[in-house]
Amino acid sequence: MNDHVRLGRRGLLGGLLGAGLAVGLGGLPAYATTTAGTAGAGAPPLASLPLDRVQLLESRFLANMRRTTAYLRVVDLDRLLHTFRLTVGLPSTAQPCGGWEAPNVQLRGHTTGHLLSGLALAAANTGDAELAAKGARLVAALAECQVAAAKTGSTPGYLSAFPETAFDDIEAGKNVWAPYYTIHKIMAGLLDQHVLLGNAQALTVLLGMVDWVDTRTSRLSREALQKVLHTEFGGMNEVLANLWFVTRDERHLELAARFDHDEIFGPLAERRNTLAGRHANTDIAKVVGAAAQWEATGEERYRTIATYFWDQVVQHHTYVIGGNSNAEFFGPPGQIVSQLGENTCENCNSYNMLKLTRQLFRNDPDRAAYMDYYEWTLLNQMLGEQDPDSAHGFVTYYTGLSNSASRQGKGGLVSDPGTYSSDYDNFSCDHGTALETQVKFADSVYFTRGDVLWVNLFVPSELDWREQGLRLRMQTDYPYDPTVRLTVDRGGDAEIRVRVPGWVERTGQPAKLRVNGRSVGVVCRPGAYVAVRRTWAAGDIVELSLPMATVWRPAPDNPAVHALTYGPLVLAGRYGDTPPATLPTIEPSSLTRVAGTADFTVLADGRRVRLSPFLDVHHEHYNVYWAVRPGRPAPKLVARYAFDDSAGLVDSTGRWADAALAGGASFVGRDGGGAVALDGQGGHVVLPAGLPTNLTELTVSVWTRLESVANSARVFDLGSNAQTYMFLTSRTGRGTARFAMKLGGMETEDFVDADRPLPTGVWTHVAVTVAPGVARLYLDGEQVGINEQMVMSPLLLGATQQNFLGRSQNVKHPWLHGAVGDFRLYGVALSAGDVAALHAGTFHRYE
Ligand SMILES: [Zn+2]
Numbered sequence: 001m002n003d004h005v006r007l008g009r010r011g012l013l014g015g016l017l018g019a020g021l022a023v024g025l026g027g028l029p030a031y032a033t034t035t036a037g038t039a040g041a042g043a044p045p046l047a048s049l050p051l052d053r054v055q056l057l058e059s060r061f062l063a064n065m066r067r068t069t070a071y072l073r074v075v076d077l078d079r080l081l082h083t084f085r086l087t088v089g090l091p092s093t094a095q096p097c098g099g100w101e102a103p104n105v106q107l108r109g110h111t112t113g114h115l116l117s118g119l120a121l122a123a124a125n126t127g128d129a130e131l132a133a134k135g136a137r138l139v140a141a142l143a144e145c146q147v148a149a150a151k152t153g154s155t156p157g158y159l160s161a162f163p164e165t166a167f168d169d170i171e172a173g174k175n176v177w178a179p180y181y182t183i184h185k186i187m188a189g190l191l192d193q194h195v196l197l198g199n200a201q202a203l204t205v206l207l208g209m210v211d212w213v214d215t216r217t218s219r220l221s222r223e224a225l226q227k228v229l230h231t232e233f234g235g236m237n238e239v240l241a242n243l244w245f246v247t248r249d250e251r252h253l254e255l256a257a258r259f260d261h262d263e264i265f266g267p268l269a270e271r272r273n274t275l276a277g278r279h280a281n282t283d284i285a286k287v288v289g290a291a292a293q294w295e296a297t298g299e300e301r302y303r304t305i306a307t308y309f310w311d312q313v314v315q316h317h318t319y320v321i322g323g324n325s326n327a328e329f330f331g332p333p334g335q336i337v338s339q340l341g342e343n344t345c346e347n348c349n350s351y352n353m354l355k356l357t358r359q360l361f362r363n364d365p366d367r368a369a370y371m372d373y374y375e376w377t378l379l380n381q382m383l384g385e386q387d388p389d390s391a392h393g394f395v396t397y398y399t400g401l402s403n404s405a406s407r408q409g410k411g412g413l414v415s416d417p418g419t420y421s422s423d424y425d426n427f428s429c430d431h432g433t434a435l436e437t438q439v440k441f442a443d444s445v446y447f448t449r450g451d452v453l454w455v456n457l458f459v460p461s462e463l464d465w466r467e468q469g470l471r472l473r474m475q476t477d478y479p480y481d482p483t484v485r486l487t488v489d490r491g492g493d494a495e496i497r498v499r500v501p502g503w504v505e506r507t508g509q510p511a512k513l514r515v516n517g518r519s520v521g522v523v524c525r526p527g528a529y530v531a532v533r534r535t536w537a538a539g540d541i542v543e544l545s546l547p548m549a550t551v552w553r554p555a556p557d558n559p560a561v562h563a564l565t566y567g568p569l570v571l572a573g574r575y576g577d578t579p580p581a582t583l584p585t586i587e588p589s590s591l592t593r594v595a596g597t598a599d600f601t602v603l604a605d606g607r608r609v610r611l612s613p614f615l616d617v618h619h620e621h622y623n624v625y626w627a628v629r630p631g632r633p634a635p636k637l638v639a640r641y642a643f644d645d646s647a648g649l650v651d652s653t654g655r656w657a658d659a660a661l662a663g664g665a666s667f668v669g670r671d672g673g674g675a676v677a678l679d680g681q682g683g684h685v686v687l688p689a690g691l692p693t694n695l696t697e698l699t700v701s702v703w704t705r706l707e708s709v710a711n712s713a714r715v716f717d718l719g720s721n722a723q724t725y726m727f728l729t730s731r732t733g734r735g736t737a738r739f740a741m742k743l744g745g746m747e748t749e750d751f752v753d754a755d756r757p758l759p760t761g762v763w764t765h766v767a768v769t770v771a772p773g774v775a776r777l778y779l780d781g782e783q784v785g786i787n788e789q790m791v792m793s794p795l796l797l798g799a800t801q802q803n804f805l806g807r808s809q810n811v812k813h814p815w816l817h818g819a820v821g822d823f824r825l826y827g828v829a830l831s832a833g834d835v836a837a838l839h840a841g842t843f844h845r846y847e
Pocket of ligand 1: 428429
């Protein structure tokens, strides 16, 4: 910063403001801050302060911002403009970019949009004239491309790094990679340049693009447009609604509504969660738009869409670090440990979720849970997406959460999970969103309404709240240190509301607020704001003390798997170059604090592992979810479904709900008991969810008689999805029966192969036993296979949601053709003698 001129906002704007254009000078990206929309029937939305009023002080936040700002400073505009210029016939001799900005990649141009936003945010916050000037140069160059595009035959207003034919293609139903997504990024960047820095040309170019969007979309029927919306389009509705706050042109809200995607807005408006199997970031961006549309129009339907979506994603689809999605898609509600992988938590998703959260909070500030989520995700995902050793603030694409996940420098290409980005060879969507995320920390630390100040985030900073005459300084080593101190540098009348984080509740200890060293008689309720109103004098000190403690947090789909947190920090085990083979089993009683740090050590799989705040774990493998042995032993016989005349579909232990026949399955006789006939056409048995929960070892025993053998057909398959399961198949491609287990994120499944396939035409007894490290497969009481290197533990299966006889987790697999009888699940690995007795029908222990 030392060799860059710092200018006041007025000085910066002087040469840039155009005539006759409305310029909102509120802090962004809440475009409605200076002139509220109509959403809040009562109180107006909270205002964010202009960014130059909040100056970050030394902290992890500022360090991250400096690194990304360094990149904003050096990144070569001509290289990013290369494809824009060539597309419209302007000369360019710049070296082409790689990654997703390469000349043959359909997403090219999206980074330029993020760059416009990043430059605007950083310049507005710091007053850095060089960054502002760079943004202005970029806007001017894009304006030239827009003019040249019209001259070379594009529809007037079109501006992109790829030809307009991409839109002909998408309207014709051809596969194109998200052209409106890229248009949205450029439009949003131009709006940021205009609103944050007062760049008039940016608004002119943007309004030209809006005309183009209007022309392009007005000639399509509603049905045809809905088909176009099937392809990811970013937040087109968001930028158009945000533009309305600047122009108050109703046409812009009408245009925004053209991007209302019925397929996702319809169910959300009816409070139905249809997110499973949907591309997460595609939908999140649309809902960010719905929140902006709600604020602009006051339409309750948009509010329902936005708030219901937020509730569902945060409560049912979110990993412990605040992120969501596995390989970019939402899973069924509640699947977390059964959906681990190296590609969980795309960082863009959280960038967009934080935008949504911020927007909802400003309109409903009594709900501190919004800011709790905001802080948690900022600390545990967004700060850590950036490599602290990268001078240019390189980031990962995903934040992987399986045992094999890592954050590593591997050359900066998009394709490798866990790799950091690079100067010119990456340009993933996450490289782009990070250009904004890492330079806008100042925009949500404080909000105001009237004479009330909300202190949301504990980010060291100086606040100039000149409307109230107040100047405040926030100092803290939070999240590493439990004390946050606000010092009044210049006094005034105001109410200060400080967030008491919801996580405090789990520590079981109280937070305390003191003013000038004395208690002021207010209760610090976790998950709420504590308010103090007075005439503040210079030198007054508000001090919030938060009780830090470790908390084990069980996963929603597996009570035996926990994440460990310390205060607001998720802790991760550091595994260097050697990732564990699956989620390690941890000894909670061995947890030991490393004095003077937020680090701990703990015994995991028998060795002492160092735990650090997740945001600080870089350039190595790490682990976040841990298996913890249950305190109570499992029942010896967990469940038994005999399917005979007396038991029918009832579990004889009385512990579980009835099984259900599905798809045409029917009862059939069997010597010595009952069975269910499966027709190979869809007939199967559904067993209750959660059967194998909390088992450290197990035995499955079942009778089966096959009519025919098909590869991959399942005798049983207990699991949650096609990544997390335990099954027995009659035959694999190797020609033998197989028992296999896997947890999502494990590279390969653990299995035991028999020496033969299951026979046809005869009743056969099948048993599988799994003890720590070893699994055995028995046919008719005889051991036919063993695996003594099992890494998967039954404990990791968790509360499996899809437990079947005759059906696979994988919908592509064939159905079982034959019959199954007397299914038993034991909570112990039975001995060979016991299995032989099971086969002989003489084993009655535990019944
Ligand atoms: Zn992304």
